[in-house]
Amino acid sequence: xxxxxxxxxxxxxxxxxxxxxxxxxxxxxxxxxxxxxxxxxxxxxxxxxxxxxxxxxxxxxxxxxxxxxxxxxxxxxxxxxxxxxxxxxxxxxxxxxxxxxxxxxxxxxxxxxxxxxxxxxxxxxxxxxxxxxxxxxxxxxxxxxxxxxxxxxxxxxxxxxxxxxxxxxxxxxxxxxxxxxxxxxxxxxxxxxxxxxxxxxxxxxxxxxxxxxxxxxxxx
Amino acid sequence: xxxxxxxxxxxxxxxxxxxxxxxxxxxxxxxxxxxxxxxxxxxxxxxxxxxxxxxxxxxxxxxxxxxxxxxxxxxxxxxxxxxxxxxxxxxxxxxxxxxxxxxxxxxxxxxxxxxxxxxxxxxxxxxxxxxxxxxxxxxxxxxxxxxxxxxxxxxxxxxxxxxxxxxxxxxxxxxxxxxxxxxxxxxxxxxxxxxxxxxxxxxxxxxxxxxxxxxxxxxxxxxxxxxxxxxxxxxxxxxxxxxxxxxxxxxxxxxxxxxxxxxxxxxxxxxxxxxxxxxxxxxxxxxxxxxxxxxxxxxxxxxxxxxxxxxxxxxxxxxxxxxxxxxxxxxxxxxxxxxxxxxxxxxxxxxxxxxxxxxxxxxxxxxxxxxxxxxxxxxxxxxxxxxxxxxxxxxxxxxxxxxxxxxxxxxxxxxxxxxxxxxxxxxxxxxxxxxxxxxxxxxxxxxxxxxxxxxxxxxxxxxxxxxxxxxxxxxxxxxxxxxxxxxxxxxxxxxxxxxxxxxxxxxxxxxxxxxxxxxxxxxxxxxxxxxxxxxxxxxxxxxxxxxxxxxxxxxxxxxxxxxxxxxxxxxxxxxxxxxxxxxxxxxxxxxxxxxxxxxxxxxxxxxxxxxxxxxxxxxxxxxxxxxxxxxxxxxxxxxxxxxxxxxxxxxxxxxxxxxxxxxxxxxxxxxxxxxxxxxxxxxxx
Numbered sequence: 001x002x003x004x005x006x007x008x009x010x011x012x013x014x015x016x017x018x019x020x021x022x023x024x025x026x027x028x029x030x031x032x033x034x035x036x037x038x039x040x041x042x043x044x045x046x047x048x049x050x051x052x053x054x055x056x057x058x059x060x061x062x063x064x065x066x067x068x069x070x071x072x073x074x075x076x077x078x079x080x081x082x083x084x085x086x087x088x089x090x091x092x093x094x095x096x097x098x099x100x101x102x103x104x105x106x107x108x109x110x111x112x113x114x115x116x117x118x119x120x121x122x123x124x125x126x127x128x129x130x131x132x133x134x135x136x137x138x139x140x141x142x143x144x145x146x147x148x149x150x151x152x153x154x155x156x157x158x159x160x161x162x163x164x165x166x167x168x169x170x171x172x173x174x175x176x177x178x179x180x181x182x183x184x185x186x187x188x189x190x191x192x193x194x195x196x197x198x199x200x201x202x203x204x205x206x207x208x209x210x211x212x213x214x215x216x217x218x219x220x
Numbered sequence: 221x222x223x224x225x226x227x228x229x230x231x232x233x234x235x236x237x238x239x240x241x242x243x244x245x246x247x248x249x250x251x252x253x254x255x256x257x258x259x260x261x262x263x264x265x266x267x268x269x270x271x272x273x274x275x276x277x278x279x280x281x282x283x284x285x286x287x288x289x290x291x292x293x294x295x296x297x298x299x300x301x302x303x304x305x306x307x308x309x310x311x312x313x314x315x316x317x318x319x320x321x322x323x324x325x326x327x328x329x330x331x332x333x334x335x336x337x338x339x340x341x342x343x344x345x346x347x348x349x350x351x352x353x354x355x356x357x358x359x360x361x362x363x364x365x366x367x368x369x370x371x372x373x374x375x376x377x378x379x380x381x382x383x384x385x386x387x388x389x390x391x392x393x394x395x396x397x398x399x400x401x402x403x404x405x406x407x408x409x410x411x412x413x414x415x416x417x418x419x420x421x422x423x424x425x426x427x428x429x430x431x432x433x434x435x436x437x438x439x440x441x442x443x444x445x446x447x448x449x450x451x452x453x454x455x456x457x458x459x460x461x462x463x464x465x466x467x468x469x470x471x472x473x474x475x476x477x478x479x480x481x482x483x484x485x486x487x488x489x490x491x492x493x494x495x496x497x498x499x500x501x502x503x504x505x506x507x508x509x510x511x512x513x514x515x516x517x518x519x520x521x522x523x524x525x526x527x528x529x530x531x532x533x534x535x536x537x538x539x540x541x542x543x544x545x546x547x548x549x550x551x552x553x554x555x556x557x558x559x560x561x562x563x564x565x566x567x568x569x570x571x572x573x574x575x576x577x578x579x580x581x582x583x584x585x586x587x588x589x590x591x592x593x594x595x596x597x598x599x600x601x602x603x604x605x606x607x608x609x610x611x612x613x614x615x616x617x618x619x620x621x622x623x624x625x626x627x628x629x630x631x632x633x634x635x636x637x638x639x640x641x642x643x644x645x646x647x648x649x650x651x652x653x654x655x656x657x658x659x660x661x662x663x664x665x666x667x668x669x670x671x672x673x674x675x676x677x678x679x680x681x682x683x684x685x686x687x688x689x690x691x692x693x694x695x696x697x698x699x700x701x702x703x704x705x706x707x708x709x710x711x712x713x714x715x716x717x718x719x720x721x722x723x724x725x726x727x728x729x730x731x732x733x734x735x736x737x738x739x740x741x742x743x744x745x746x747x748x749x750x751x752x753x754x755x756x757x758x759x760x761x762x763x764x765x766x767x768x769x770x771x772x773x774x775x776x777x778x779x780x781x782x783x784x785x786x787x788x789x790x791x792x793x794x795x796x797x798x799x800x801x802x803x804x805x806x807x808x809x810x811x812x813x814x815x816x817x818x819x820x821x822x823x824x825x826x827x828x829x830x831x832x833x834x835x836x837x838x839x840x841x842x843x844x845x846x847x848x849x850x851x852x853x854x855x856x857x858x859x860x861x862x863x864x865x866x867x868x869x870x871x872x873x874x875x876x877x878x879x880x881x882x883x884x885x886x887x888x889x890x891x892x893x894x895x896x897x898x899x900x901x902x903x904x905x
Contacts, residue, residue, distance in 0.1 A: 150282055153298045153322035153340055160416060160433065161475070161508065162896060165409055166456070169899035171892050174506060177905050189892070196892055 082130065085137075172196055222811060222825075223588060225879040227579050231598065232568045232870065234556060234885050235893055237277075239522030242511040243286040243293070246465060251513065251520060252293055253528060254283045257571055259611065260295060260305060261552075265515055268542065269530055270747050270765035270801060271553035272723050273310050273705070276571070276629060279609040285326040289335060289349050296326035296337050302347065302354065309676050310613075310660060310705045310723075311629045316354065318345055325369050329376040336379055338367030344381055344390060360395040363388065365414075371422040378442070380428045382417030387430055389442055399445030406434035419461040421470065429470060429496075431458030437472050437482070439496060451498055453480050456898050457508075460521075464514040469533075470496065471519050473509030476898045478502065479521050479531070504529045504546065507897045517543070524895050526550070542766075547799050550868070550887060551820060553749060554614075554707070555803055557871035557883045563621030563639075564875055565601070566883070571611040574626055576602035576637070579881065589865075601644045604635070614661050618668035623685055625671060627659040632673070634690060653692035655681045663709035663718075670715075670732075674706035678722050682735070696720075696730045699737045708748060713755035717774050721748040721762075729760065729774055739777045744768070752805035756812050763802040763817060767795060782828050789832050794839040795860065798822070806874045816880075818872035823882065825861045833858035840864070 077083070162168060176188035190197030212218055241254040244265075250272070251263045258277025263269045277283070282298030293305045300322055306313040320339025328335050328349070335347045335354060342363040347354040360379070369382035378398070379390045389399045403415045416433040423429065427448065428440040435454040440447055456475035463470045470482040481500040486493055502519065509523035518532040530547040537544045558567040568575040577600050582592035606612055606628060615626035624635045624646075634649040634656075659673040659681075671683045671690065680696040702724040710719045717738070718730045727741040727748060746764040753760050759780055760772045768791065771783035779787075800820035808814040813829040833839060840862055845853050871883040 149321045149340065150280070150298045150300070153324075154282060160413075161457070165413060167899045168896040170896060171894055173899075174897050175888060175891060177902060180905060181902065189888075193888070193892070195889075 222808070222814075225582070225592070227879060227881040228866070229566065229579075229598070229881060229883040230886065230889075231577065232557060232883050232885060233889075234551075234568070234570065234870065235890060236526035236550065236552075237571075238507075238510065238524040238526050238895070239528060240283055240510050241286045241295075242462075242513040242520060242522055243288050244513045244515050244520070245288045245291070246516075248291060249515075251515070252286050252288065253511075253522060254286045254295055255526075256283075256524075257281065257611065258283050258297075259571075260286070260293070262293075262307065263528070263549075264747065264765075265518075267746050268765045268767075268799070268801070269528075269547060269549060270749065271549070272747060273307060273707075274552065274554060274613075275305055275310050275312065276611040276613045278611055278629075279572070282322070284322075284324055287326045287328045287335065289328040290332050292349075294326060294328070294335060294354070296323040298322040298324075300339075302326065302335070302337060304354070308703055308705065311658075314353070318347075318356070320345055324367060327370045327372060329372040330374050331376050334376070336370050336372065338370045338381060340366045342366060342383075344370065344379065346392070358395065360390045360392070361397055363397075368416055369419045371420045371428075373422045373426075373442075374424040378422070380420045380422045380442070382420040382430055382432075384414045384416055387417055387420060387428065387440065389428070389445070399442065401428075401440050401445055401447070403430065403432050403438070404434065404436075404450075406436075410434055416457075418457060418459050421461050421463045423463065423467055425467075429461060429463070431461045431472050433457040435474070437461070437480075449496065451482070453498075454478065459508060459510055459523075460512045462512045462514045465516065469514060471512045471514050471521075473512040473521055473523065475508045476900055477505035477507055477509060477523065477525070479504070479509060479512060479519060481519070502531050504531060504548070506891070507894055524897075526890070526894070542797055542799070545797075545799060550890075551870060551885070553801055553803065555871060557873075558615065558617045559871075559873035559875060559881060560617045560621035561619045561873070562876050563619075564877075565617065565621045565639075566881065567615060567617040567624065569612055569615045569626070572606055574602070574604040574606075574612065574615055574624065575600060576604070576617070576624065579875075601639070602637070602646060604646070607631075607633075614659060616662040616664055616671075618664040618685075619666055620668040623664065623668060623671070625662050625664075627662060627673070629658060632656045632659055634671070649689050651689060653681075653683060653690070655692060655695070656683060660705040661707060661709050661720075663711055665711050665715050665732075666713045667715060672709055672711065672718060674709055674720060676705075677703045678706055678720070678726070678728070680706070680709070680718065680720055680730070682732070694735045696735060696737070698726070698728045698740070701726050701728070701740070708751055710751045710753050710760070712753040712758055712774075714758070717753060717758060719751060719753060719760050719774075721751060723747070727751070727760070727762065727772075738774065741772050744770075749801035750803050750805045750817070752807060752815075754807050754812075755809060761805050761807075761815055763805060765801050767791065767798055767802075786832060789834065792833050792837075792839045792860070793835055804872060806872070808874060810878065816872065816874060818869055818882075820869055821864065821867060823863045823866060823869065823872055823880075825863075827859050827861065830857055830859040833860060 172189050179186040186192065190200060237255040237257040239253055240256050243252040249265045251265050253261045253263060258281025260275045261271055262273040264272050283295050284297050286295045293307060294302060296302045301315040301317050303315045304313045318337055318339060320341050320343050322340040323337045325338040326335060333349060335349055337345050339345060342365055344360040344367055346357045348357045363383060365384035367381050367383055371380045377392055379392055381388050381390060385403055387401045387403060388397045391398050403417055405411050405415045417430050418433060419431045421429045426442045428442055430438050435452060435456055435458055437451045437453050437458055438447055439449045453472055454474040454476055458472050458474050460473035468484045472480045479502040480498060482496045483499045484494050484496055505521065505523055505525055507524040509521050512519065512521045517536040518530050520530050522528045528549040532544045556569045564579045566577045566579060577598050580594050580598040581596040583595045584592055586592050610628035610630055612626050612628055617624050622637050624637055626633055634652060636647045636649060638645045656673055659675055661674040663672045669685060671685055673681045675681055678698050682693040683690045684693050702722065704723040706720045706722045708721040716732055718732055719727060721727045725743050725747055729738045731738040744764060746766040746768065748762050749765050751760060751762040758774045760774055763769050769786065771780045773780050798819060802817045802819045804818055806816040808816060813827055815826040817824045837858055838844065842861060845857055848856060866882045866884055868885050868887050869882055870885050873881045875881060
């Protein structure tokens with residue numbers, strides 16, 4: 001009877017199973033120590049290799065993803081030439097320019113890049129030939145600070161005078177009340193002044209139609 | 221008298237801009253008005269509140285306050301800059317940045333040496349007023365909340381600042397805060413919001429009056445820093461305060477549109493213990509009142525309903541005259557509508573663009589007073605937007621309808637219009653002479669061959685127009701006189717004479733052939749509101765702000781006989797009591813003795829061949845004349861034929877096919893587009 005190490009119980013159980021299927025009375029087959037050792041080592045190696053493969057796979061995945069992101073970023077950015085030209089421009093301009101800056105998304109199609117390369121021979125005063133004449137280049141962070149303060153101040157006044165908590169009504173109501181209390185009583189302004197009530201009337205007519213259709217009040 | 225077909229035009233959607241600030245200059249009796257779109261207007265208080273000067277605004281201006289320092293005018297706004305105005309040339313002199321963020325208030329001390337501005341970042345900045353510029357001197361101690369309002373003490377040593385939830389008194393010399401007075405937040409929903417002290421007034425006896433967003437007018441003592449008295453004026457905000465020159469009367473403007481007056485009187489007659497008592501309430505506005513000012517005999521208020529209301533205080537006026545009536549100024553005292561007489565085109569001047577319309581056509585005839593069937597609707601031919609942020613100062617269209625010109629504060633643009641039946645094309649004339657950089661007033665000659673542009677120093681540049689473009693011809697300079705900007709130009713039909721009127725009440729007449737000054741009309745005490753040169757007699761007919769009129773013969777260099785008769789006899793009382801100025805003078809080629817005038821509420825034809833009415837005759841006698849027989853009519857009719865069918869008239873023009881164009885802007889239509897008013901509960905509604 002050979003003494004079997006613990007690790008090889010699985011292997012052995014496999015073997016014994018087959019043996020058992022053939023005959024229950026016969027002696028178990030002799031398995032050489034080397035064979036089982038090599039089998040065990042092989043399984044370990046396999047496991048290690050599998051882990052390595054997985055690692056490599058993950059790495060590749062990550063690499064691919066990174067590449068994809070890089071490409072997307074590159075796609076979003078303006079072509080290299082334009083960026084270089086823009087870098088030169090803001091240094092020349094001292095104050096904010098009158099024209100507003102428009103961020104144009106130019107895709108880095110190969111045809112575009114080639115066109116730019118051929119045209120950047122002599123640089124005229126205009127910033128870039130791919131941008132129309134009326135566009136100027138301006139750094140957003142130069143102007144936005146002052147503008148937003150003014151906007152915030154205007155929003156403050158707007159919210160204090162017209163925002164929540166103030167009891168405001170419409171001009172139409174004011175005029176209608178005047179007519180109601182006036183010397184010659186008249187109908188509300190929305191009914192008299194066609195322009196004023198037009199949008200409201202249209203909205204009400206539409207919602208009426210929808211209701212009727214919904215409730216199927218009119219037989220088809 | 222004549223029958224006219226009248227084109228009644230109501231498609232000029234002119235929206236006046238709300239009033240944001242008022243500043244009264246007691247020495248020159250001028251009221252400066254700042255509007256929400258950034259324009260500043262100067263009204264002459266003793267000349268029937270005629271709008272003497274207009275400085276156009278620009279986009280995103282956010283003007284918040286005005287202040288006079290002597291004869292100089294300064295303004296500050298949410299764009300963070302302090303602007304000084306050149307009132308002679310009616311433009312902005314310079315703008316300097318205060319570097320404190322948006323500026324909420326600007327005020328000058330009584331000595332005229334310093335300007336203080338209250339900024340968003342919580343600092344009160346002091347600027348020294350020098351000869352030509354202002355210079356930053358120092359900051360007072362920086363506070364945690366924004367400075368919404370400021371008021372100097374008459375001595376100039378202390379300044380009161382209204383902030384969020386509190387009022388602080390600063391010692392100007394040291395810059396430190398002396399007292400801190402907390403404003404109550406009120407009850408109910410307003411407890412959760414901060415109380416904004418919208419305006420403060422520092423009286424010379426040390427009392428500080430404050431108006432805040434809870435609707436209270438509070439009186440504080442500056443020695444102890446405590447509240448003396450508190451008056452609940454309204455449920456909504458008290459937005460503006462103003463004290464009179466001798467500090468016995470105070471007015472507060474509210475969000476509801478009421479102006480409340482407080483007077484410093486003693487409760488018991490004869491006793492000396494005076495206190496501030498609420499006396500009168502004026503309800504002349506429908507929307508928020510953003511600014512009030514008390515002048516010597518009246519209370520002037522203005523707000524989001526864009527009308528300037530002058531309410532005379534009847535206890536200060538002895539004689540009942542034109543000055544003692546309530547005056548509401550809705551529309552500007554300048555022309556905004558121009559007509560190409562020969563081609564039936566109308567040019568509408570908006571602040572940021574121009575619109576060119578072709579008038580519609582009607583067919584058939586009707587009885588006087590009826591409306592005719594419109595065969596072809598009026599159509600909009602052109603919508604021309606201004607380049608840049610400045611607003612349009614003046615514009616003009618040539619009588620033939622082929623040239624359009626407009627000017628902003630910084631540029632002037634001339635366009636050639638090609639109009640064949642359905643196609644309208646416009647070409648910009650790019651090479652303009654350098655002198656045409658900006659104009660205060662523009663006028664085309666009657667044959668559309670020349671453009672007259674009024675520029676600095678009361679001079680007029682002449683430019684000739686042709687197929688190839690325009691060429692500078694010459695400059696007309698007055699022989700002597702002031703350098704004030706010209707606000708009216710009139711060219712004669714035959715192309716020989718040009719008349720210009722400037723803000724110093726000077727009218728110069730130039731000979732266009734020799735391009736030299738011909739003569740000057742004697743200066744009158746009131747400003748010229750409209751003038752026109754008669755096509756055949758070459759007499760200059762002028763209308764003044766005090767409703768006087770005169771006729772000056774250019775060729776003979778003297779007043780005409782008719783004009784002298786009018787001066788001698790005087791004008792009818794009802795004519796003189798009109799409260800809106802005449803803005804246009806026209807002549808009828810078919811009836812040389814007729815002069816057509818209009819103001820905001822009436823249209824009048826003056827027949828110079830008929831006798832003038834005296835005070836006893838019925839002035840508005842058109843209806844009675846209709847009921848009389850032919851012979852009786854002849855004996856009863858007088859020179860003034862007034863038609864009051866049209867209201868809120870912006871412009872009346874006579875076009876070449878003998879029809880009148882009346883451009884109306886009904887005030888109700890303006891009212892529907894104003895900002896939202898406060899909800900007020902009225903009895904029985």
